[in-house]
Amino acid sequence: MSELLDLNLVEASKALKNKKISSLELTNAYLKSISDTSSLGAYLEIVEDKAIRMAKESDKKLIDGTARPLEGIPIGIKDMFCTKDIKTTASSKILENFIPTYESTVTQNLWNDGAVILGKLSCDEFAMGSSNETAAKGNVINPWLKNKKMSPGGSSGGSAAAVAARSALAATGTDTGGSIRQPAAFCGITGLKPTYGRCSRWGIVAFSSSLDQAGPLTRTVSDAALMLNSMAGYDQKDSTSANLIMPDLMNYLDKGIKGKKIGIPKEYTQDGISEDIVKFYDKSIDLLRDEGAEIIPVSLPHTKYALPAYYIIAPAEASSNLARYDGVRYGARQEASSLDKMYELTRGNGFGDEVKRRIMIGTYVLSSGYYDAYYLKAQKVRRLIKEDFENVYKKVDYILTPSTPTTSFELGKKQDPLIMYLNDIFTVPASLAGLPGISLPVGLDKSGLPIGIQLIANSFDEPGLISTARVLERSIGFNFIADGVAK
């Protein structure tokens, strides 16, 4: 069984198409792995029957030669994606019994391409968090260290932990300020946030509409390319979706980076960044130079202000996006004699502390008398941040940064919300600018925890992002496996 789990997505797909293995075998191996690693708490819902049914259908297509790009590949879905007839909670108590009657565009795209659903993956409540600790059903454990309970990162903590623990061949995530890239970094896997507009947001529980973007969490860059090929695409149901055709990313895996210019922003090596991360960052720069890239120091002067701007814009949008959870049409209602009391109790009990904090912040910054000072100011700073990137992309093709300032931390250790927010300091700027970014594992720190490096490309240059990430991946040769993988 465990040889099946050793195959990455691209390898498994090849084996399926060559009929070396069947989707049913592969899916069963993953279902067993899910049960073996259940103590990690990555899954909120396992849909075994449906997985087996889908795997059998895939096997038929594999036999009759009508296999689709992801035929028979068992994957996990972050609980932010609405899945038809499968409970979707966004890791929140307020949606504890919500069963969508519809399927999100991104997951539908995956099923249309033959993928098999294993279940729904835990995340921070409404994707608000960087440690997966705000999930209503409790935190997920990072599979890397057996002796310590470490955070898988967040908000796509369940997705990252499942891929690292090999209880999903790949997973979907959503990234608002780093929610794919940061947990990917913490769990030693690859996480790709596409350009804003690349994947439809239709059917994804909204956190911050101008920032939310779906993307894959996978073991390798090629796996990410294959997943994003299926996930991306124009959707008329999402007005912010980009009406552009993304080229087949699999054609860009081996393009190399000769002559490409890579920017190293000076603002990303600040105090507080771990030494081990700096070491591997430098090593990554050297490797890319050796592969023929030109390394150019650049400056993104407003980087420091990205996080404060983000913590105004995202909560502001969230405060409005989460107003619909009022206990009238769905969700866990708390009965009361008046409508207003019902709202207050339903929302007061249904949302966790972090979500409530962000709703409060968001309401405050939009409220009369504060709008200009906070919200409008943040939007202006957002423009400056975007312009920083635009200026730099006149000179370079890609930007290389660390994914996070530190590696994973112990669960329960970061109580101060503000300290927690600092996790996203390197991922938030690209989010505000809507740019595609990928985090890939480059090494382990002294305690054996993975380190992630982030590559940021210009808008809609996912092909180039894949080529470059692939070069770094190959040259660094990261081949460690998390302790928590079921043997």
Add this chain to the structure above:
Amino acid sequence: MSETSTLKPGHIQGETGLWEMVIGLEIHAQISSKSKLFSGASASFGSEANRNVSLVDAAMPGMLPVINEFCVEQAVKTGLALNAKINNVSVFDRKNYFYADLPQGYQISQFTKPIVGEGEVIVDLDDGEQTTIGIERLHLEQDAGKSLHDKHPTKSYIDLNRTGVALMEIVSKPDIRSPQEAGSYVKKIRSILRYIGACDGNMEEGSLRADCNVSVRKSGEEFGTRCEIKNLNSIRFIIQAIQSEAERQVEILETGGTIDQETRLFDTSTGETRSMRSKEDAHDYRYFPDPDLLPLEFTESWVQSIKEKLPELPDSLKKRLVQDFGITSYDASILVEEKDYVDFYQQAANGRDGKLTANWMITELFGALKKDNLSFLESPITSENLGELVSLISNGTISGKIAKEVFSEMMKSKKSPSEIVKEKGLEQVSDDTEILKLIDQVISNNQEKVTEYLGGKDKLFGFFVGQVMKLSQGKANPGIVNKLLKEKLK
């Protein structure tokens, strides 16, 4: 408050002096689209509860708005018809508040950058005068759903069929000075909307509602504190509500009180306004640009193409009617109120006496329809038939008096006037010998009166005409009767 009837409309005589009303209107017009502003559910009226509701309207998690092109077009069309500035870039904002029939927890509206800016509209007043009312802006927004409070003693029932239906909010400047003016303004806006087909203007079904902002001041003073009367759905209520609200405010101010800026409801049973009970906390709508939508942009050439398709509007039509048909400006303003009237009139009056046609249409036809409780479209008399009637009068086939008889028959039988005239033998008698016979008969029957008349009692002439007409059953041509009588009684 007393003796308002002797004052000019819009004025209230108080103990301390004369008060004047300052009124601004926000008209909410439902766009006549098939589907909603941001979803593909039907915008039709009167369906079963929650039938015309999509997952977007019910604000299910992850649902997103996509804008209806037709609705954008109607807003631009209306803007052009109001001589207003069209903003080629506008922005949708979220207006955040909690309410049971507002599923998203916000209404998508336009706050700082509406699709249409300043414009103006010429309003015809009841006394035949005209006034110009400024338009502040027009924006697109979503309607809310419906809460039913009478289905259960402790529960409210929510129907989302109207949720997300496209509305245009047309905001006037505070240029209106009397309840009657407000009524005329709404009439004019409704007329324009119906001409261009942007809204059916049906106030009973709620397709057109108005919020009225009312304040009072002494002439020449600054504007006073205003109150907003919500959701008035008939012109009569608008007039009543404004009058009663202004009187309430004057009463408070005259007794040394101050006006609280607040939202009020009009109670149709008492004819008075009352404060809304649910206003306990001040609203803070936290408007911000809807991040699910992008700025609404269109090109100047798109606006031009809409402009070219615009039908002739009431003001220009009115001028043309006065010029082409020689009717009074007052009559013309009545005829252009509705597109259907003008079309009817132009067909009926084509090649005929315009003034006579206008009289018959406005006085007789409108009067008869009102009496029979019929709408204009239900009229038993077609434009062709009314025109024919006018021709019959003009060419002397029938007299005006007979025409009235024919008209009431037309109302009943829907027959053409010539058919009726023929069937009943109502043609006018203009033959001299025929009429002379009648005259002779009248003279021989009234010898005494003839003597009196010849003796100088001139007034009796009318009596003889009447007798001759009576004898002819009204068919004798009165002109000829007059002429021949005069000759005969010399």
Add this chain to the structure above:
Amino acid sequence: MSNKDTIVDVPTVNKIARLSRLDIPEANKQSLTNDLNNILGFVAQLDEVDTSNIEPLASVTGHKLPFRSDQVSDGNIEDLVLKNAPESSSGFFVVPKVIE
């Protein structure tokens, strides 16, 4: 990280909680107030940035708002719309009585 003293106090927190329709237990109010002050103090860093003559950026997408044609393409799904409702009756959502 600049931490301005007190930006919000408990009464302000009450007001914001009310606007947000969030029931906050009395015992949690002070710590929530402290958290909000820390966060608002942190974001106040933006005051350092000169944003005069800078247009606010609401969306990073470069395209225009796409239009949909006016067709009835949705609805007639009362069962799906009401399926997750905590309370419904004869086709309506049901809530505690609202007083206008």
